[in-house]
Amino acid sequence: MSVVPVGDAYDVVLEGGCSRRVSDVIGEGVRRALVVHTHSMRALGEQVTTALRADGVEAYAAPVPDAEDAKTAAVASELWAVLGRHGFTRTDVVVGVGGGTVTDLAGFVAATWLRGVPVVQVPTTLLGMVDAAVGGKTGINTAEGKNLVGSFHPPRAVLCDPDVLATLPRADYVAGLAEVVKAGFIVDPVILDLVAADPDAATRPDGPHTLELIERAIRVKADVVSVDLKESSLREILNYGHTFGHAIEHVEHYRRRHGEAVAIGMVFAAELACAAGVLARDVVDRHREVLTSVGLPTSYGPGRWDELEAAMRRDKKTRGALLRFVVLEDVARPTRLEGPTTEQLHTAYAALSH
Template sequence: MSVVSVGGDYDVVIEAGCSARVADVVGDGVQRALVVHPDSMRPLGDKVTESLRDKGIDAYAVSVPDAEDAKTAVVAADLWALLGQHGFTRSDVVVGVGGGTVTDLAGFVAATWLRGVPVVQVPTTLLGMVDAAVGGKTGINTAEGKNLVGSFHPPRAVLCDVDVLSTLPRADYVAGLAEIIKAGFIVDPVILDLVAEDPEAATRPDGPHTLELIERAIAVKAEVVSQDLKESSLREILNYGHTFGHAIEHVEHYRRRHGEAVSIGMVFAAELACAAGVLARDVVDRHREALTSVGLPTAYESGRWAELETAMRRDKKTRGSLLRFVVLEDIARPVRLEGPTEDQLTTAYAALSH
C-alpha cells in the first residue's frame, strides 16, 4: 500500500482491493451514503454499496451514464432529487465510483448539496486516479464548454484500487497515460525516463513501473494543489495541454477521450512555446517521442482552426480577450504565455495538422 497526503487534509490510498474499505474512510456519524457509479461499473458500485450497508450505513446506489454524458445539469439535478428524497444531511456522504467524469459529477453534487457534504472518491480509471479524483476540482459541462460550472470541494479520501485497472480497455488505459506524462513534463522528469525505459510496459497495468508512475503523478498533483487549492497561480500548471485539449473535446462534442485530447494539446503547447521563442526544438521533439511511444496521438486534422480558437477563448484561463497558456521553458519549468500572436497560434496549429 502507498499513501500520498494532500497537504495533510486527506489521503490518497493506492492499493489493490482498497475499494472494499470505503466504510473505513467515510468518517464518523455518517448515516446515509449515495454511491454514484456509471452503468459500466455497476458490479463494483453494488459491492461498495453493500460494504457500507454492512457497517450499518443506509447506502443507496445510483447509476449514471458513461463518460461525458454523466456530466450534465440534468444528471446532477436527478442526484440532488435523490439526496432530498432520502433526507441527506451535512453529516452524510456521497461516494463516486468510476472514471473522471463520475468523480467530477459526484464531487460537484456533494459540493452543492446543502452547500457542501463530504465526498469519498473511488476512481476506477487511470485518468481518474492520477488526475480527476485528486485535488478537489469538481464540475459539469454545458453546451458552451467543459467544466464551466463547478466548485472546489476536496474529498474526504481517495481510494485508488489498482486491481480495477486490469478491467480497463487498452485504449482507455493508454489515454490515462497522457496525464502521467504531463506530470513528467511539468514537474517530475523521472516519469519521462521511466516511460522511455520501456514504453510498451508503461501501457500495461502489470508493468514493472506502473505503481511508481501512478504514485509519482499523484504526488505531483498533491504537492501542487496543497499549495494552491483554488488555482490562483501555481495550480494552473496542471492545465498543461488542456487549453487546446478542451477545445478539441468541445468541437468533437466530447466523443474523444480526454487523455487523447490532452496529448495533442501538449504538442500544441510545445509548438506554441517554440514559435514564441520560449522552448527549444529538442524538447518539442521529446513531447512527440514520449507520447507516440505509448500510442497517444500528437497530430490533429487541418481546417478546424476557427472553431478551435473560438472554443479556447471560453477557457477558464482566458482573461477578457487575452488567451493564456501554460507552456514550458524547459522540462520541469512551466510558465504562462499570455496573449500569443495570431501568427504564433496558427504556426503551432499548422505544425500538428494533417
C-alpha cells in the same frame, strides 16, 4: 500500500483492494451514503454499496451514464432529487465510483447539496487516479464548454485500487497515460525516463513500473494542489495541454477521449512555446517521441482553427480577450504565455497537421 497526503486536508491511498474499504474513510456519524457509479462500473458500485450497508450505513446506489454523458445538469439534478428523497444531511456522504467524469459529477453534487457534504472518491481509471479524483476540482459540462460550471470541494479521501485497472480497456488506459506524461513534463522528469525505458510496459496495468508511475503522478498533483487549492497561481501548471485539449473535446462533442485530446494539446503548447522563442526544438520533439511511444496522438487535422480558437476563448484561464497558455521553458520548468500572436498560434496549429 502507499499513502500520499494532500497537505493536511486528506490522503490518497494507493493499494490493491482498497475500493472495498470505503467504510474506513467516510468518517464518524455518517448515516447515509449515495454511491454514484457508471453503468459499466455497476458491479463495483454494488460491492461498495453492499459493504457500506454491512457496516450499518444506509447506502443507495445511483447509476449514471458512462463518459461525458454523466456530466450534465440534468444528471446532477436527478442525484439531488435522490438525496432529497432520502433525507441526506450535512453529516452524510457521497461516494464517487468510476472514471474522471463520475468523480467530477459526484464531487459537484456533494459540493452543492446543502452547500457542501463530504465526498469520498474511488477512481476506477488511470485518468481518475492520477488526475480527476485528486485536488477537489468538481464540475459538469454545458453547451458552452467543458467544466465551466463547478466548484472546488476537496474529498474526505481518495481510494485508488490498482486491481480495478486490469478490466480497463487498453485504449482507456493509454489515454490516461497522457496525464501521467503531463506530470513528467511539468514537474517530474523521472516519469518520462520510466516511460521511455519501456513504453510497452507503461501501457499495461501489470507493468513493472506501473505503481511507481501512478504514485509519482499523484504526488505531483497532490504537492501542487496542497499549495494552491483554487488555481490562483501554481495550480494552473496542471492544465498543461488542457486549453487546446478541452477545445478539441468541445468541437468534437466529447467523442474523443480526454487523454487523447490532452496529448495533442501538449504538443500544441510545445509548438506554441517554440514559435514564441520560449522552448527549444529538441523538447518539442521529445513530446512527440514520448507520446507516440505509448500510442497517444500527436497530430490534428487542419481546417478547424476558427472553432478551436472560439472554444479556447471560453477557457477558464482566458482573461478578457487575452488567451493564456501554460507552456514550458524546459522539462520541469512550466511558465505562462499570455497573449500569443496570431502568427504564433497559426504556426503551432499548422505544425499539428504535418
